[in-house]
Amino acid sequence: MGEALLTHKLVGERLELAAGGSWTAPHAGDLEAAVERVAGEAPKAKNVSIDMGGVHEFDTFGAWLLERLTRHWTAAGREAVVVGLPEHDLGLLEEMHGVNREAPPKPERVNPIVASLAAFGRGGAAFGRNLLVFAEMLGAVGLALGRVIMKPRDYRLTSTVHQLDRVAWQAVPIILLITFLIGAIISQQGIFHFRKFGAELYSVDLVGILVLREIGVLIVAIMVAGRSGSSYTAELGSMKMREEIDALRTMGFDPVEVLILPRILVLVVALPILAFIGSMAALYGGGLVAWLYGGLSPDIYIARLTDAISLTHFKVGMIKAPFMGLVIGIVACAEGLRVKGSAESLGIQTTNSVVESIFLVIVLDGLFAIFFASIGM
C-alpha cells in the first residue's frame, strides 16, 4: 500500500485527520485498524476534522468506518466535521448515517453445564417424541389401508408397481452379491475352525441355520434400510420442502394414502422376496466354499443341509421379514415428513432415518428371537 489510509495531527485541542488511498472493501481490515488507532486519540481532542480529499475510492465499507469514527466523537458530545468528500459519495455517507442505530440483539449467555443438561433432556424428549411420531405414522398408514380396503379403486397401483421395480427388482443384483459373499465367509470360517475338531461337516449346519434364521433376513433388511429407506426419506423430504405435499393435501388427497401407503406396502412385500433370494444366494455361496475350500462335494453339502435344517428355520426367517419391511418404511416416511426448510435438515433426517431403522430392525430381531425361543420354534 503506497498511501497512508489515515494520518492524524493534534493542533492544540483540534485533531486533524487526513484520509487517503482506497477506503474500500479489500482494504477494510487495515482501515479498521487505522480507525481504531485514531479513535484512541479521542480523549485528547475537543473537536475533530476529517479531510477525505485524498481518498480516491470509497464504498460502503469505507463509508461505514468513517461513520463509526465520527460517531465515536459525537457520542461523547464533541464535534466531528467531514470535509473534502466528493459530491457523489455524500449519498453513501448519508445512507450509513441511519444504520446500526439500535444495539444488535445480544446472544444469550448460558452456563455450559446447564446447556449440556438441557441438551441431554432435549435428547430424551426427542427420543420419546420419535416413538410417538412412529406410532402416529403407523396409525395413519393403518387408517389409510382401511380406507383403501373399503374402496380398492383408490389404491395407487401404478405407483406401487414403480416402487416395486425400484425397491425389489433393482435391488436384486446387489443383494445377491452381498449375501453370496456373507454365506461364503460364514462357510469358510466354519470350516476353518471346525476342522480343528475334525467336524467340518458341522459347518454346513452353521451356514444353514444362521443364514435361514438370522443373517439372510438381517443383512437384507439392513441393505434395504440403507438403500430404499434413505431414498424414501430424501424423496418425501424434498417434496415437503417444495410444498408438493401441501399441494396434494389442498387438492383433497391424503399424502399418506397417495405417497406413503404404496411405499410401505411395497417394502412389506419386497423384503420377504429379497430375504428369500438373499438366503438362497448365501446358501449357494456357502456350498461353493465348502466344495472348493472344505472339499465337501455338492451332493454331501445338500444331503447334510437337508438333515440340518427344517422348514421351521426357513419360516422363522420369513416371518420376520415383512415386519422389518414395515419398520423400515414407517421410520423412513415419518422422518421424511419431518424435514424442514433447509438442505441441512434433509441431510439430518435422512441420516436419522437410516440409523433408526437399522437400530429398530436389530431390536425387532432380538424380540423375535425371544418370541420364537419361547414358543419352541
Added chain:
Amino acid sequence: MSEPSPAIKVRDLVVGFGDQTVLNHLDLDVRAAEILGVVGASGAGKSVLLRTIIGLLPRRHGSIEVLGTDLAHADEEARRALERRWGILFQQGALFSSLTAKQNIQFPMRENLDISQKLMDEMAIAKLEMVGLTPQDGGKFPSELSGGMTKRVALARALALDPEILFLDEPTSGLDPISAGDFDELIRTLQQTLEITVFMVTHDLESLYTACDRIAVLADGKVVADGPIPVMLESEHPWVRAYFQGKRGGMLAERQIGA
C-alpha cells in the same frame, strides 16, 4: 463524445444445448453505471445469457468481457478477482438454507476479506438496513423469510462486497405489485448511491419503466432492439410492438406519455 469502455462487452456469442441454438451471434454492451433491462419471451434465452456471462454455462463461440477481463481466457486468480467484483441475485434467492440471513450476507465477506467479526457484524446489519430490513431479521433462517424478504436478503448478499456490477435474474417475479415497486425503487436508489452497473433480466414491464435506463430485447437468439423506453415504443419489431404496445404495455405507455 468518447464513450467510456463498457462494463460488459458481449461479441458474437453463440450458446446452445445439444442441437438447439439458444443465443445466435449475439452482441451486447452494458455501459458503466447504467441499469440495463433484458426482456424477451419465455425461453428466448435471457437467463441463458446471464448465466453465460457469469460463467455458469459454456459458450460455443464469441467473447465476453466483464470489466475488461474475458473469463474464458482468465486464469483461476483473475477469475476469482473478477468474481469478487460482481454480485448476483438469483431468481429464487439461492440463500444458503442452513445459514441465517446475517451469515448469508457475511459469507462472501468471510471468504474474501480479512476483517474483524465486529466489523463483519456491523456491515451485515448495515447491508440489511440498506435493503430495508431490520437487524432482527438477520437472525432468521431462509425458511422463515417471506418471498419479498428472501429477495431483499439475497440482494444484500449480492451487495456484500460492494460489487461494481450487479446481476439480477427476475428480481420482482413472485412479488406483489407494491413490493415489486418498492424493490424497483430500492434497486434504483442503491444503484445511484453505490454507482453500480446493473444487468437485470426481467418480465416486469413496470420495472422497465421505473428502474431501467436502457432496455435490450432478445428474440431469435439476438438483441433485436435496444434503447430507452421511447425507442422501444417506436420499434417496428413484431415482438417488441406486441410487448410494449399490447394490453398491459399500452397502459403504461399512455401513462408515461401523459405524465
